[in-house]
Amino acid sequence: MKEVSKLLDYRSDIKVVDATVRDGGLVNDFYFTDEFVSDLYKANIEAGVDYMEFGYKASKKLFDVDKFGKWKFCNDDDIRSIVGENNTDLKIAVMADVGRCDYKNDIAPKSESPIDLVRVATYIHTIPEAVDMIEDACKKGYQASCNIMAISNARESELSAALDILGKTPVDVFYIVDSFGALYPEQLERLADIYLNFAAKYNKKVGIHAHNNLQLAFANTVEAAGIGIDWLDATYSSMGRGAGNCAMELLLGFLKNPKYEIYPVFKFIEKHMTALKENGVVWGYDLQYLMTGLLNQHPRTAIKFTKDARKDYANFYKEIITEEV
Amino acid sequence: MKEVSKLLDYRSDIKVVDATVRDGGLVNDFYFTDEFVSDLYKANIEAGVDYMEFGYKASKKLFDVDKFGKWKFCNDDDIRSIVGENNTDLKIAVMADVGRCDYKNDIAPKSESPIDLVRVATYIHTIPEAVDMIEDACKKGYQASCNIMAISNARESELSAALDILGKTPVDVFYIVDSFGALYPEQLERLADIYLNFAAKYNKKVGIHAHNNLQLAFANTVEAAGIGIDWLDATYSSMGRGAGNCAMELLLGFLKNPKYEIYPVFKFIEKHMTALKENGVVWGYDLQYLMTGLLNQHPRTAIKFTKDARKDYANFYKEIITEEV
Numbered sequence: 001m002k003e004v005s006k007l008l009d010y011r012s013d014i015k016v017v018d019a020t021v022r023d024g025g026l027v028n029d030f031y032f033t034d035e036f037v038s039d040l041y042k043a044n045i046e047a048g049v050d051y052m053e054f055g056y057k058a059s060k061k062l063f064d065v066d067k068f069g070k071w072k073f074c075n076d077d078d079i080r081s082i083v084g085e086n087n088t089d090l091k092i093a094v095m096a097d098v099g100r101c102d103y104k105n106d107i108a109p110k111s112e113s114p115i116d117l118v119r120v121a122t123y124i125h126t127i128p129e130a131v132d133m134i135e136d137a138c139k140k141g142y143q144a145s146c147n148i149m150a151i152s153n154a155r156e157s158e159l160s161a162a163l164d165i166l167g168k169t170p171v172d173v174f175y176i177v178d179s180f181g182a183l184y185p186e187q188l189e190r191l192a193d194i195y196l197n198f199a200a201k202y203n204k205k206v207g208i209h210a211h212n213n214l215q216l217a218f219a220n221t222v223e224a225a226g227i228g229i230d231w232l233d234a235t236y237s238s239m240g241r242g243a244g245n246c247a248m249e250l251l252l253g254f255l256k257n258p259k260y261e262i263y264p265v266f267k268f269i270e271k272h273m274t275a276l277k278e279n280g281v282v283w284g285y286d287l288q289y290l291m292t293g294l295l296n297q298h299p300r301t302a303i304k305f306t307k308d309a310r311k312d313y314a315n316f317y318k319e320i321i322t323e324e325v
Numbered sequence: 326m327k328e329v330s331k332l333l334d335y336r337s338d339i340k341v342v343d344a345t346v347r348d349g350g351l352v353n354d355f356y357f358t359d360e361f362v363s364d365l366y367k368a369n370i371e372a373g374v375d376y377m378e379f380g381y382k383a384s385k386k387l388f389d390v391d392k393f394g395k396w397k398f399c400n401d402d403d404i405r406s407i408v409g410e411n412n413t414d415l416k417i418a419v420m421a422d423v424g425r426c427d428y429k430n431d432i433a434p435k436s437e438s439p440i441d442l443v444r445v446a447t448y449i450h451t452i453p454e455a456v457d458m459i460e461d462a463c464k465k466g467y468q469a470s471c472n473i474m475a476i477s478n479a480r481e482s483e484l485s486a487a488l489d490i491l492g493k494t495p496v497d498v499f500y501i502v503d504s505f506g507a508l509y510p511e512q513l514e515r516l517a518d519i520y521l522n523f524a525a526k527y528n529k530k531v532g533i534h535a536h537n538n539l540q541l542a543f544a545n546t547v548e549a550a551g552i553g554i555d556w557l558d559a560t561y562s563s564m565g566r567g568a569g570n571c572a573m574e575l576l577l578g579f580l581k582n583p584k585y586e587i588y589p590v591f592k593f594i595e596k597h598m599t600a601l602k603e604n605g606v607v608w609g610y611d612l613q614y615l616m617t618g619l620l621n622q623h624p625r626t627a628i629k630f631t632k633d634a635r636k637d638y639a640n641f642y643k644e645i646i647t648e649e650v
Contacts, residue, residue, distance in 0.1 A: 184547060186551060193326065214578070215543050218540050218541065250539060250615065269638060311595065313591050317588065
C-alpha cells in the first residue's frame with residue numbers, strides 16, 4: 001500500500017497527452033472546424049497539458065483527401081495555421097501508422113515543421129517497420145514514441161522481444177495501447193511491469209493509452225500513474241473510437257501537479273463537446289463496447305452496431321459470442 | 326502484485342447485491358411498474374445474483390405514501406406479490422435509514438416476512454441509533470448490515486471507533502458507502518484496510534457500495550474484491566442517485582464464479598432500462614457529478630443542475646467551488 005505522503009504528492013515527470021483530435025477524429029472522419037481545433041489548442045495551453053496530438057500523418061496514396069478532414073493528414077501548414085510558431089510550453093504530436101504512412105516523403109525535417117513528437121503506432125508483428133519509422137523520425141530531429149496496439153492480445157514473450165528491439169532504437173517512449181479496452185487494472189499492472197523493466201534497462205519512458213469499454217480507461221490510467229508510468233493519454237469528454245478514452249477532465253482532476261488546471265477543460269467541453277454530441281457524433285461507453293471489451297475483441301462489430309442505431313443488445317451479444325474465431 | 330493464479334481464480338464467498346430498485350428509486354421516486362420489478366427479480370435469479378434490495382423501509386409518519394412508489398416503503402405484502410414464498414437462492418434485502426424508519430413497528434418478525442436482510446444506513450455520528458436498529462433486526466431473525474454513508478468524509482479515528490462498536494453487535498456485514506463517489510482506488514484501499522482489520526477481529530464481512538462520479542464505481546468495486554471485500558453492490562445500467570452505481574453488467578462480466586450469468590442482465594437492460602431512459606429518467610456519469618465528486622461534496626447541487634436541465638458546466642463549477650464551506 002502507498003504511503004499517505006505519496007497519495008498527496010505528485011511526480012513532475014508526468015506528461016499529459018491530449019489525443020482528442022486524433023482519436024476523436026476516428027469518430028467524425030476528422031471533420032473538426034478550425035475554431036474547434038484552435039480553441040482546443042488554447043484550452044490545452046491554459047490547462048497545462050504537455051502534448052497535443054493533432055491527428056495522423058496518413059498516406060495520401062492510400063487515403064482520399066476529399067473523404068477526410070485535414071487532420072487525417074496533418075500537413076505542416078495546416079498545423080501552423082493553428083499554432084503559428086507555437087511559442088508555448090505545449091508540444092505538438094502526430095501519429096504515424098505502420099503501413100499507412102508515407103513517412104519518408106510526408107514527414108519533413110523537424111527544422112521545417114511545427115511538430116515535436118512522432119507517435120509510431122504498430123502491432124507487435126510489425127515492429128521492424130516501426131523501428132524504421134522511429135529511426136527516420138529521430139534522424140529528422142523529432143522525439144518519437146512507439147505505441148504498441150492491441151496489447152491485450154500480445155503474449156508476454158513476444159512483448160519482451162519487441163521491447164528489447166525497441167530499446168535499442170532512439171525511441172523516447174514505449175506505449176501500452178489497450179485498443180480493445182479489455183484490461184483490468186490488475187492485468188495492466190502485470191503488463192506495465194514488463195514495460196517498466198525494459199524502460200529502466202534502456203532509459204526510456206512508458207506511456208498508456210486506454211479505452212473505456214469496461215469503464216476502466218481512467219482507472220487504468222490512474223493505476224498506471226501510480227506504478228511509474230509517466231506519459232498519460234486523455235481526450236476531452238473521452239472522445240475517441242468506440243467507447244472512447246480516458247477523460248481529460250477526470251485525469252486533470254486527479255493529478256496534483258499545480259501546473260494542471262481543470263477549468264479550461266470544462267469551458268471547452270461546454271462550448272464544443274456538447275454541441276458535437278447534439279449534432280449526432282456518437283462515442284462513449286455503451287453495452288456493445290462492454291461486450292467486445294469483455295471478449296477482448298476489436299470493437300469493429302460494436303462500432304457497426306452503433307452506426308446502425310441498433311438497440312438489440314442481447315442479440316448482438318449472441319452474435320459476437322457465437323462467432324467462430 | 327497478484328499471482329496469475331489469483332487473477333484466474335474466484336472467491337466463492339463473494340456476494341453480489343442488486344440495488345437497482347433501492348438506489349434507482351431515488352431517481353424516479355420509486356415509481357417502477359410491477360412488471361419491471363418482477364422481471365428484475367427473475368433476471369437476478371437467472372444471473373445468479375445473491376441479494377436483491379427491494380427498496381426502503383421508510384417511515385409513513387415522515388413520508389407521504391401518495392408521493393412515492395411502493396418500494397419506498399416495502400410492505401411485506403408488496404414484496405410477496407412479486408416473490409411469493411421466494412423458494413429460490415436469491416435473498417431479499419431492504420434498506421432502513423437511521424432517523425427515517427419506524428423500525429420497531431414497520432419491521433415484522435422474520436417469520437412473518439419474505440425479507441432476509443435489513444441494511445441499516447447510517448452516518449458515522451448516528452452509530453448508536455444504528456446499533457439499536459441492528460439489534461432490533463437481528464432479534465427479529467434477520468441478517469443485518471451496517472452501511473456507513475459518506476465515508477469519504479470520515480476521519481480514520483472515528484471510523485475505527487465506530488467499527489469497534491459495531492463489531493460487538495450481531496451485525497453481519499460492515500459496508501463502505503462512497504456516497505459522494507469521491508474515492509480513488511488507492512484511497513479505497515486504505516479505508517478497506519481499516520474495515521478488514523475490524524472485520525477480522527469480530528468475524529464480520531465487509532461490503533462496498535460505490536458511486537460513479539469519477540467513473541470509478543466499477544474500478545473501486547474490482548479493487549475491493551481484489552483485497553478481500555466480499556459483498557459487492559451493483560445496479561443494472563448503473564441506475565442510482567446522481568452519477569449512479571457500479572454497473573451489474575460490468576461486475577458480472579468481471580467475476581469468474583461460473584454461477585454468475587451476464588446474459589439475463591443484457592436482456593433485462595434491453596427490455597427495461599433503455600425504455601426508462603427514453604421516458605426521461607435521468608441518471609449516470611456527467612460533468613456536474615464529476616465536479617461534486619472531485620470536491621468530495623454531496624451531489625445535491627449536481628442533482629438540481631441535472632433537474633434544471635442546465636448545461637452551463639463551467640458556471641456550475643464556479644458556483645460550487647466558490648461556495649463557503
